[in-house]
Amino acid sequence: MGALQGWKLGWIGVGRMGTPLCRRLLDAGAEVTATDTDPARLASLSGEGLRPAVTAAALAQEAEIILSMVPNDAALLAATLGPGGLAEEIRPGQVFIDLSTVSPACSAQVAEAVAARGADYLRCPVSGSTSTAAAGALTLFASGPEQALDRCAPLLGVLGKETLRCGAGEEARTVKLMVNLVVALTPVVIGEALAFGGRLGLDWEGMVEALSRSVVASPLLAYKAAMLKARDWTPAADLDLIAKDLDLALAVGQREGAPMPLAALARQFAAAYQASGEGELDFFRLATWPERLLAPNRR
Template sequence: MSPKEIRVIGFRGLGKMGMPIAKRLIQIGGYKLKIYTPEKAKAEELARLGAVVASSNEELGVGVDAVISSIPGDKELIETYLGDKGILWKMEPGSTIIEMSTVTPSASRKVAEEAARRGVYYLRTPISGSTLFAERGELTIYVSGDRAAYENALPVLRNIGSKILYVGSGEEARYLKLLINIIIATTPVIVAEALTIGEKAGIEWKTLIDALGSSAVASPQIGYKLKTLLEKDYSKPAFTAKQMIKDLDYALEVGKELGVFMPLTSLVRQIFEALDKSGKGDLDYFAVLKLIEELSGIT
């Protein structure tokens, strides 16, 4: 059976990224959305925009052409789709799962295998970018899965991302997202060390940040964090230190399975663990600067 044309979408996971994505699908894409969330305020907000609110997770799979999910991790992925009230049990053959979470390939594979048995297409579509990019529809989306299902889902994905990369027919997108996140996690640690040298050497803080932002290392990630670094305000996290630890654990798990030597990733993970143990785990992950400063005698 060919993939069904996507007009009605079930949506699970209305967090910092999921909420702006859901809004865009309604307001920009014109899709009919069916949502499930235990958060009443979010349900009411989307209902005012025209979304239908499902009464249970399981009901989300009824009468939809596709389900999009953006959820915390492996445990939630398995429970959401394969639990006693899993969405997958109610999805029709020919419908498509568009799964945007950061999870391990092994957990993802379990959902893929059951979806295939039921004639449901399964696209791994992890996203990269900030909440601002989500609001603008400028996320990067890594996609792997059935090629026909991918092409059928492209109109949906183009409402969400400005850069969409199809990388294979299996779990390739999961591996790609985790390896990108290794680099994302390492960046604030080395930036923190470098900035602390400049700070202790007496260079004005604004000058340091201006120099960083106009240098050869001024990546989109660093550019997005310049204001956070300048103000040293980590209290409004788009992504927390605890979330980074989870992603690094997934990356290290995959590296172990593949036999990859990962000393730097292991060390970076320990540094974020120290940040969490110091009571800063719920701050933005760039708060690692605060940890490095404190350990260097800057208060």
């Protein structure tokens, strides 16, 4: 019997990350009803037991716990506060878990609406890629009511390898943006190091291997080492996504008076690639930024 046998779940957003996570819930025995702005996305999962719903409000009529994985603030607000949104039907005893990367301000709006309906709200943005999502190896940053976190612990354990409890409010949102700042800066710094070594005659693949086996090695670099060596920019997380995350963090930093010159520089590099039509490539494409300065036509 699966770990979630008998659990009735709702899901909002079956995109690049939502699809593998829904599969994990289905494989764990949960009953999952889902909705998406593009109903065609539901088709592949329907054959695996997923039940489609027209709106987020419809999910709340059946599910005990509703989860969402959407791309940005606007999508989360539409799914919760818009017409047919979750706030129309969610009620006491239910839990809403959002796994998206959104701003603390947007999340606070959702929290107010969910609280007004007497339900619980968990902010659980995730750290990882599509492959780690499929493997159940995500890290979840969670904040919200402790009793709701305790209740949902078996569910979160199916979605990720560990859940870091961050507080009672929007703390998880800030932690996720903090982590993503380092994620976004990583290929920029690595790119500068690779360009330095390359100018001194080092082999590209050898340099990547050296970094991967040194004190600067990290899980992120381990995920991306093969991609870097092959210069294969098939996206796990694309440049458009990381640019969105940088915009969120920079807006919060500006409001709070936090100095963020390196994040601003990384955002400009991302903007240059977006302007050349490469926003859908993996964000580790940023590691080639020195080549753009030295030889703009090199790919």
